[in-house]
Amino acid sequence: MLDIMQIFGRAGRPQFDKSGEGIIITSHDKLAYYLRLLTSQLPIESQFISSLKDNLNAEVALGTVTNVKEACAWLGYTYLFIRMRLNPLAYGIGWDEVVADPSLSLKQRALVTDAARALDKAKMMRFDEKSGNFYCTELGRIASHFYIQYSSVETYNEMLRRHMSDSEVIEMVAHSSEFENIVVREEEQNELEMLARTSCPLEVRGGPSNKHGKISILIQLYISRGSIDSFSLVSDAAYISASLARIMRALFEICLHRGWCEMTLFMLEYCKAVDRQIWPHQHPLRQFDKDLSLEILRKLEERGADLDRLQEMEEKDIGALIRYAPGGRLVKQYLGYFPWVQLSATVSPITRTVLKVDLLMSSDFIWKDRFHGAAQRWWILVEDTENDHIYHSELFTLTKKMARTESQKLSFTVPIFEPHPPQYYIRAVSDSWLYAEAFYTISFQNLRLPEARTTHTELLDLKPLPVTSLGNSTYESLYSFSHFNPIQTQIFHVLYHTDNNVLLGAPTGSGKTISAELAMLHLFNTQPDMKVIYIAPLKAIVRERMHDWRKRLVSQLGKEMVEMTGDYTPDLMALLSADIIISTPEKWDGISRNWHSRSYVTKVGLMILDEIHLLGADRGPILEVIVSRMRYISSQTERAVRFVGLSTALANAGDLADWLGVGEIGLFNFKPSVRPVPLEVHIQGYPGKYYCPRMNSMNKPAYAAICTHSPTKPVLIFVSSRRQTRLTALDLIQYAASDENPRQFLSMPEEALQMVLSQVTDQNLRHTLQFGIGLHHAGLNDKDRSLVEELFANNMIQVLVCTSTLAWGVNLPAHLVIIKGTEYYDGKTKRYVDFPITDILQMMGRAGRPQYDQHGKAVILVHEPKKSFYKKFLYEPFPVESSLREQLHDHMNAEIVSGTICHKEDAVHYLTWTYLFRRLMVNPAYYGLESGEDETLSSYLSRLVQSTFEDLEDSGCIKMTEDSVEPMMLGTIASQYYLSYMTVSMFGSNIGPDTSPEVFLHILSGASEYDELPVRHNERTIMKHCLRESGIWWIKIGLMILMSKQTFYSRRIFPS
Secondary structure, eight states: OHHHHHHHTTSSOTTTOSOOOOOOOOOHHHHHHHHHHHHSOOOOOOOGGGGHHHHHHHHHHHTSOOBHHHHHHHHTTSHHHHHHHHOGGGGTOOHHHHHHOTTOHHHHHHHHHHHHHHHHHTTSEEEETTTTEEEEOHHHHHHHHTTOOHHHHHHHHHHOOSSOOHHHHHHHHHTOGGGTTOOOOGGGHHHHHHHHHHTOOSOOTTOTTSHHHHHHHHHHHHHHTOOOOOHHHHHHHHHHHHHHHHHHHHHHHHHHHHTOHHHHHHHHHHHHHHHHTOOTTSOGGGGGTTTSOHHHHHHHHHTTOOHHHHHHSOHHHHHHHTTOHHHHHHHHHHHHHSOOEEEEEEEEESSSSEEEEEEEEEEOSOOOHHHHOSEEEEEEEEEETTTTEEEEEEEEEEEHHHHHSSOEEEEEEEEOOSSOOSEEEEEEEESSSTTOEEEEEEEOSSOOOOOOOOOOOOOOOOOOOBGGGGOOHHHHTTOSSSBOOHHHHHHHHHHHHOOOOEEEEOOTTSOHHHHHHHHHHHHHHHOTTSEEEEEOSSHHHHHHHHHHHIIIIIHHHOOOEEEESSSOOOOHHHHHHOSEEEEOHHHHHHHHTTGGGOHHHHTEEEEEETTGGGGGSTTHHHHHHHHHHHHHHHHHHTOOOEEEEEESOBSSHHHHHHHHTOOTTTEEEOOTTOOSSOEEEEEEEEOOSSHHHHHHHTHHHHHHHHHHHOSSSOEEEEESSHHHHHHHHHHHHHHHHHTTOTTTTBOSOHHHHHHHHHHOOOHHHHHHHTTTEEEEOTTSOHHHHHHHHHHHHTTSBSEEEEETHHHHHOOOOBSEEEEEOSEEEETTTTEEEEOOHHHHHHHHTTBOOTTTOSOEEEEEEEEGGGHHHHHHHTTSOBOOOOOGGGGHHHHHHHHHHHTSOOSHHHHHHHHTTSHHHHHHHHOGGGGTOSOOOHHHHHHHHHHHHHHHHHHHHHTTSEEEOSSOEEEOHHHHHHHHTTOOHHHHHHHHHHOOTTOOHHHHHHHHTTOGGGTTOOOOTTHHHHHHHHHHHHTOOSSOOOTTSHHHHHHHHHHHHSOO
């Protein structure tokens, strides 16, 4: 009727006519109906109920609706609800229902519940009727993202199978409800029959007289680029083509989510076929059809010249093949533009069921912006073709800059099951180019998996030991509690009454630091002239230990303590007089390299290694080297050094214990579940390819977790970056305000709050503190950071949003810990990578306060594909592997400079002291060896030493003769100043007597030590301003280039 009124509205020209005339020619029975509608106003009713399922699914996928209550509130904002209240009869609501429920809340709930049940049945979301909660599924997210209707999803659930032919896929797409408005017209039949014969390479099921057959013909016609005469068919074809690409992409993602190898690749092929309007069976060079003539392409297809054959042929041979000599050069040129990639991979077994894959991907084509744009996207798939399943998938973006470099490294884990399949295939498939793919085969024929031999120490049911067991009133006064906890009770005798080396594996929060203190007190009793060296992998842990022990051990026992980090370097007298040295691994490595001339290194009686499970992390090689060196020093000086290693629960504690010289008596490896405060863990998966939108979708669930698990008790939220701390806090404030309780997280009077705010420097922190939410990251100054820690520790603010460093550095436990995302941006690789599992365990360990909570709670919000990985490894210990091999050059150079290594045999002997040597014997496949036999190991170590020596000689750090090796000047400089051998080699080859300051700074900024310094998108303006202030104009303002940023920092540090 609105159309009729619109047409009548055209009658009468305002500037020329005083009145207009409208004539309706209709049947007699409808005459009264039209007269009534034209003479009285027409109420507009809502049609929202028909699309309620689709819209509800979109809100659930977005995260704005998470339960029935919120869905009813959302429905209350619609025009449907307004009209339901004013005209209930039009929506099937009787007057008796209106009288019984004037607000129509029951009808609202019924509509929402019915829609939720239908969506649950279609697997578009999970609906828990008992709690009323909605949980988004991957299928629901795909439908929302690609704007696919609920009825289409039902069709795909019914028709989509693991194996389908081309014509079956086209027929299924034709059944999509997006095309329900297409009708079959009698006058189109002849043309449709002709098009089916000439332009449709696939079978048309149902024929042109059938609605779905007509849609199938028009889909094939679109891909074939066929021409149409009938105007109605042109209109229908345009209508179909508008939705075809997104439907194909949705089907591809559904197959990918289900893990179907064959169907996933098949659907991706058809996605690209639709995008480029080229059939998969046509020649790949048709993708350059704007530049290559159709005649050349036709001849290539007729002669069956595929890409591999053309690559091997010369220009003249191609010209002869297509009988057009100039065409040979043209075809060869465009073959160079076709995106090829090369794959190579190394496979390392972590456990018997998990493999770590390091994939190297290098581009082998000429990048041209006209064809390739700014970036090309590649799907990386790991598939088991025997079982037709995809075990890993990720979308990798290859930029123009990355394509120019040698290769890109991707690391991921894949599961392996027994009995083992013959092989896995790793595929790299272009997201936009047909036939652009590469694959690599991982064979399991000779793969040796590590033995499953995790041994745990049972926690004995012992009576807790009182502090008086120390037998020293001074020692007893160090502790505010009366009894040691069960773990400390069980290991008390070994630590306090013997000199045995000890490895203690126990979860975070189980009292490992106090256990280490028992070993220190034993040394103070038996060898008061010897030193304690405490190695902590992070400066934050060093700072915490200094703060804690300064109050207790230093002031009450009268001991001298020094800190050695990048911020503090004590003088020689302080080191000589110190009883306790707290150091980072790098600092102790630098000092102990010259142990022959430093007496305080040889006077170490106890070495405490905190978080020794970080041996497999980036800084693990340094930890490995200093322990190996201290054990070597001990054997040379014949002075016993006691080692106490502190770790989380380990899968291969025996190997670590063997390396540390720990006997059976000193090995304690408790289960991850052994905690003073039991931990309840919830793992929730969130879909979404892109990091920032995924983090945003986690904010509401984080707020819901606080309200559910810890409405009044302290909450720690761990995020990956400073920016995320701010965004998360602001969203939490918004959700609290929407609940009409914006200050629910604040527990201090207004006067105290104003006093606190007056002391805060950071603007964002000042804003969030007003609502009881604190921020904690490295960007805050010390005063702000200490203030936030104090407010949270005293329960004045309930929520603290922080970066992962807080998990290690500050002992601030909470009742609830929320880990919001398990990835962070790695500046070195310029992509998001996963936190080490040890970091996740450390964050979880902050949940549960021993003096206040009966149990702690941890909520981990992860990317959906990684949910199963975290479920597995959060509940079973992770094996620790060595990463010394990657950084062996620098450590070998240091030992050559110190005189420890003079021959190749010395180097091999040195390696036998390392943890790497232990793991080579147990898990050789992880390091690329086929077996752990003596002959294989000896050959591998000899090759490793030889290649390391050759690299060091090429860089000018050492000099090799037939039977010896000597340090050179560059090698000595690298060791003394703790620089990479690559850095000093680069300095040596580029710095000369005439080097200008500009060139010198350019060289300095190329040091490999700066590799991990990221370039952030918002730093251009700030750096320009600073450079302008400093008056430095001779540095090129290519500020988004990393080297310029490093040059900028160098100039700020070394002003003229």
